[in-house]
Amino acid sequence: MGLDLIEIKNLKVHFFLGKGLLSKLxxxxxxxxxxxxxxxxxxxxxxTFGLVGESxxxxxxxxxxxxxxVESIGGEVLFKxxxxxxxxxxxxxxxxxxxxxxxxxxxxxxxxxxTAGQIIAEPLRIYRSLKNDDGDLHQKVSxxxxxxxxxxxxxxxxxxxxxxxEARRIGVARAIALKPDFIVADEPTSGLDISTAATxxxxxxxxxxxxxxxxxxxxxNIDEVKYMSDDIAVMYLGxxxxxxxxxxxxxxxxxxxxxxxxxxxxxxxxxxRENKILLKGEIPSPINLPSxxxxxxxxxxxxxxxxxEEPQMVDLGSGHYAACSLL
Amino acid sequence: xxxxxxLEVNGLTIDYELSGKSFRALDAISFNLERGxVLGVAGESxxxxxxxxxxxxxxLPGKxxxxxxxxxFEGRNLVEMKDDQMNREIRGRKISMIFQSPxxxxxxxxxIETQMVDVLRNMARYQGENVKNDNVHCRERAIDLLRxxxxxxxxxxxxxxxFEFSGGMKQRVMIAMALSSKTSLLIAxxxxxxxxxxxxxxxxxxLKELSIKHNTSILYICHDLGILSEIADxxxxxxxxxxxxxxxxxxxxxxxxxxxxxALLESLPGRQVRGKHxxxxxxxxxxxxxxxxxxxxxxxxRFAEEICRRKVPPLVEASDxxxxxxxxxxxxxRQKWG
Numbered sequence: 131m132g133l134d135l136i137e138i139k140n141l142k143v144h145f146f147l148g149k150g151l152l153s154k155l156x157x158x159x160x161x162x163x164x165x166x167x168x169x170x171x172x173x174x175x176x177x178t179f180g181l182v183g184e185s186x187x188x189x190x191x192x193x194x195x196x197x198x199x200v201e202s203i204g205g206e207v208l209f210k211x212x213x214x215x216x217x218x219x220x221x222x223x224x225x226x227x228x229x230x231x232x233x234x235x236x237x238x239x240x241x242x243x244x245t246a247g248q249i250i251a252e253p254l255r256i257y258r259s260l261k262n263d264d265g266d267l268h269q270k271v272s273x274x275x276x277x278x279x280x281x282x283x284x285x286x287x288x289x290x291x292x293x294x295x296e297a298r299r300i301g302v303a304r305a306i307a308l309k310p311d312f313i314v315a316d317e318p319t320s321g322l323d324i325s326t327a328a329t330x331x332x333x334x335x336x337x338x339x340x341x342x343x344x345x346x347x348x349x350x351n352i353d354e355v356k357y358m359s360d361d362i363a364v365m366y367l368g369x370x371x372x373x374x375x376x377x378x379x380x381x382x383x384x385x386x387x388x389x390x391x392x393x394x395x396x397x398x399x400x401x402x403r404e405n406k407i408l409l410k411g412e413i414p415s416p417i418n419l420p421s422x423x424x425x426x427x428x429x430x431x432x433x434x435x436x437x438x439e440e441p442q443m444v445d446l447g448s449g450h451y452a453a454c455s456l457l
Numbered sequence: 458x459x460x461x462x463x464l465e466v467n468g469l470t471i472d473y474e475l476s477g478k479s480f481r482a483l484d485a486i487s488f489n490l491e492r493g494x495v496l497g498v499a500g501e502s503x504x505x506x507x508x509x510x511x512x513x514x515x516x517l518p519g520k521x522x523x524x525x526x527x528x529x530f531e532g533r534n535l536v537e538m539k540d541d542q543m544n545r546e547i548r549g550r551k552i553s554m555i556f557q558s559p560x561x562x563x564x565x566x567x568x569i570e571t572q573m574v575d576v577l578r579n580m581a582r583y584q585g586e587n588v589k590n591d592n593v594h595c596r597e598r599a600i601d602l603l604r605x606x607x608x609x610x611x612x613x614x615x616x617x618x619x620f621e622f623s624g625g626m627k628q629r630v631m632i633a634m635a636l637s638s639k640t641s642l643l644i645a646x647x648x649x650x651x652x653x654x655x656x657x658x659x660x661x662x663x664l665k666e667l668s669i670k671h672n673t674s675i676l677y678i679c680h681d682l683g684i685l686s687e688i689a690d691x692x693x694x695x696x697x698x699x700x701x702x703x704x705x706x707x708x709x710x711x712x713x714x715x716x717x718x719x720a721l722l723e724s725l726p727g728r729q730v731r732g733k734h735x736x737x738x739x740x741x742x743x744x745x746x747x748x749x750x751x752x753x754x755x756x757x758x759r760f761a762e763e764i765c766r767r768k769v770p771p772l773v774e775a776s777d778x779x780x781x782x783x784x785x786x787x788x789x790x791r792q793k794w795g
């Protein structure tokens with residue numbers, strides 16, 4: 131067993147709606163969105179932890195909560211044993227040097243009025259106190275561009291002059307500029323064509339090996355997570371429903387939601403499958419959570435007790451857990 | 458065997474005219490679609506697959522010009538048809554279309570009921586005098602359609618506004634509206650791309666069921682080869698405005714005869730084991746204003762030869778009803794990239 135680089139304990143992020151003037155005037159109560167609602171997971175050094183789930187399950191919020199880009203209302207995020215959520219301003223600043231995030235929107239996260247070179251240089255200017263006219267800075271930017279398979283000339287271009295795949299690689303170059311230990315990759319291939327996505331996946335694997343990186347890989351693309359990750363967690367409505375080593379989870383899937391989710395993924399060459407599990411209905415709103423099991427309303431195995439009791443994590447051996455009362 | 462072709466496209470060539478320059482978006486596209494069949498159109502962004510869909514229903518933007526070719530629908534050439542005749546007889550009546558984002562296709566300030574009844578009354582007006590087109594009948598028919606597309610409590614939900622529906626439900630409403638006439642051809646442009654996997658799976662099953670029940674043909678445009686593998690009877694791979702490969706889905710995806718198709722399949726993460734690199738095709742998808750001469754894929758193809766740089770390869774039948782536009786097809790047989 132490796133060392134835990136990041137350990138998340140009972141993390142909760144709730145968003146409060148209805149704080150506006152109108153709801154105050156008319157005395158409407160607060161609605162609470164349970165975006166992340168008690169998540170536990172630990173990520174070991176040098177490994178890739180895949181987080182899958184459908185939209186609104188809280189996977190991106192979880193990624194942002196680690197960096198305190200959204201504030202959590204409870205729980206702990208331990209980075210090398212230190213709780214990020216309790217850190218001072220200076221502590222967070224030091225933490226963000228060692229941990230970086232690659233955002234989902236490859237153009238939205240790049241300032242359109244800065245050149246690629248300036249964007250990549252920014253963390254170096256802030257953390258390494260390198261000046262703009264410093265030859266060292268130019269050298270470093272060129273090296274970083276090369277590391278993500280772009281030419282040094284790209285430094286002079288603006289984000290709008292790049293294709294989707296190239297813009298994504300600039301985001302990657304910025305993330306590795308400070309030689310971090312840990313990177314959260316939030317949907318790093320969304321919106322890219324098949325062949326471009328493959329290039330990014332290859333690049334991220336090479337970088338992981340070269341720089342000894344640990345990834346939290348957030349994606350709705352299950353094939354991609356299966357291919358990239360050593361460990362995996364399936365989220366639904368703010369909770370982890372199943373987690374374990376990727377190969378164990380795929381070999382012996384336990385939770386009915388995980389099984390339905392993986393079976394719903396279209397596969398090349400499968401033809402028109404008869405054994406596909408079709409879930410009924412839609413994901414309930416994270417505002418009015420059903421009592422008991424969150425998956426109760428869509429589960430075809432649901433029994434009476436599922437409605438009343440919140441299922442606990444069941445240990446299936448060698449780090450494989452699932453939250454279902456019927457196991 | 459007599460083949461009943463609902464749609465026959467012959468040599469369709471379309472240019473986009475932008476600021477005085479002309480870009481070829483579709484180049485000599487020919488294919489046919491049998492009644493009741495699903496034809497999948499695949500390719501990376503900018504390959505012309507959406508332009509193809511829009512051209513069949515006659516919704517091309519003004520800057521697009523049809524240079525050559527014909528679109529025969531039930532034997533009539535849609536290219537020569539006047540716009541008002543298209544409106545009266547074809548568009549929304551015999552050919553319908555659903556789009557990638559159902560949220561922008563519905564008007565946010567009208568109830569679902571208003572929007573559906575509107576369509577149905579408009580339909581009924583052209584269907585002869587015996588068809589009842591009052592609001593009450595149209596509303597009932599709308600409720601039936603919503604039920605058929607799998608909306609729970611349709612009688613209640615019909616008075617909701619679009620924002621009260623989820624993405625998957627909005628796409629169901631779009632399908633219900635597309636089915637409100639006796640549609641014989643449905644053009645579906647990435648209908649599940651904006652939806653979650655489990656919801657997308659429901660929509661795919663629904664479309665397949667409706668296609669069988671009503672004998673509706675579907676032109677299914679999608680970049681996801683996995684989805685096409687599950688829904689399409691035939692498949693067409695496009696690149697740079699041309700068809701590279703066409704044939705039965707199992708043939709094309711199981712034993713590709715074009716290096717590009719083979720490369721696409723090998724770059725999917727679902728087919729590779731952890732730790733092994735994915736295939737990444739060198740270079741970029743070329744933009745339409747800068748297509749290389751000869752075979753537009755030659756600069757990225759590892760098998761390219763001198764002839765590929767000079768000659769545009771014609772689409773030839775490589776094996777039984779399986780066409781490929783590669784000059785090397787006869788020599789190489791089944792294509793593998795790696």
